[in-house]
Amino acid sequence: DAEITQSPRHKITETGRQVTLACHQTWNHNNMFWYRQDLGHGLRLIHYSYGVHDTNKGEVSDGYSVSRSNTEDLPLTLESAASSQTSVYFCASSESYSHEQYFGPGTRLTVT
Amino acid sequence: QKEVEQNSGPLSVPEGAIASLNCTYSDRVSQSFFWYRQYSGKSPELIMSIYSNGDKEDGRFTAQLNKASQYVSLLIRDSQPSDSATYLCAVTVLQAGTALIFGKGTTLSVSS
Numbered sequence: 001d002a003e004i005t006q007s008p009r010h011k012i013t014e015t016g017r018q019v020t021l022a023c024h025q026t027w028n029h030n031n032m033f034w035y036r037q038d039l040g041h042g043l044r045l046i047h048y049s050y051g052v053h054d055t056n057k058g059e060v061s062d063g064y065s066v067s068r069s070n071t072e073d074l075p076l077t078l079e080s081a082a083s084s085q086t087s088v089y090f091c092a093s094s095e096s097y098s099h100e101q102y103f104g105p106g107t108r109l110t111v112t
Numbered sequence: 113q114k115e116v117e118q119n120s121g122p123l124s125v126p127e128g129a130i131a132s133l134n135c136t137y138s139d140r141v142s143q144s145f146f147w148y149r150q151y152s153g154k155s156p157e158l159i160m161s162i163y164s165n166g167d168k169e170d171g172r173f174t175a176q177l178n179k180a181s182q183y184v185s186l187l188i189r190d191s192q193p194s195d196s197a198t199y200l201c202a203v204t205v206l207q208a209g210t211a212l213i214f215g216k217g218t219t220l221s222v223s224s
Binding site for chain 2: 031033035040041042043044045048050056058090094097098099100101102103104105106
């Protein structure tokens with residue numbers, strides 16, 4: 001069955017380290033999204049992509065980057081992790097021209 | 113800043129009752145509206161989408177949209193304890209293509 005996966009599911013890292021969170025989908029969706037979810041803030045959009053080599057900044061993109069080299073993957077990189085980036089990160093995907101997004105299981109990141 | 117507002121709850125209803133969840137949005141040109149259900153520790157799951165004014169029914173769920181009032185709601189009939197979750201309202205934002213803006217969610221508790 002087609003699915004969307006994220007890895008790792010849990011990650012503890014130190015302040016200042018570079019961290020990459022993986023997102024892989026087998027639906028062949030062109031659209032992929034990264035969100036973070038924090039108590040009191042809900043889900044906030046970090047970056048999104050509408051296809052290979054396309055990336056766009058979301059509401060809270062500072063300190064994060066993405067690159068899209070194929071349809072299936074959209075890795076999220078924290079260039080220099082900060083304690084404020086401790087959060088649960090969700091990846092989502094949707095078909096072209098569709099707003100119906102389907103979410104991965106999430107990655108819980110702790111920056112110490 | 114485009115916003116989506118929800119009452120955080122908790123909304124408590126007895127088993128078998130109708131649960132009514134409400135959402136308002138600030139962007140008058142939003143065209144697509146979604147309800148996601150999120151169980152504690154899990155990822156959001158799409159349960160309803162609505163694109164035109166009026167009601168849309170799917171099983172025990174009914175979504176209602178009033179674009180003039182910038183208001184969307186979700187009714188859950190015959191509420192079950194398994195419906196206890198956080199319900200997220202999401203809307204499209206013209207400037208962000210198919211990206212979604214989420215409300216902070218309403219927590220529903222159904223008591224048996």
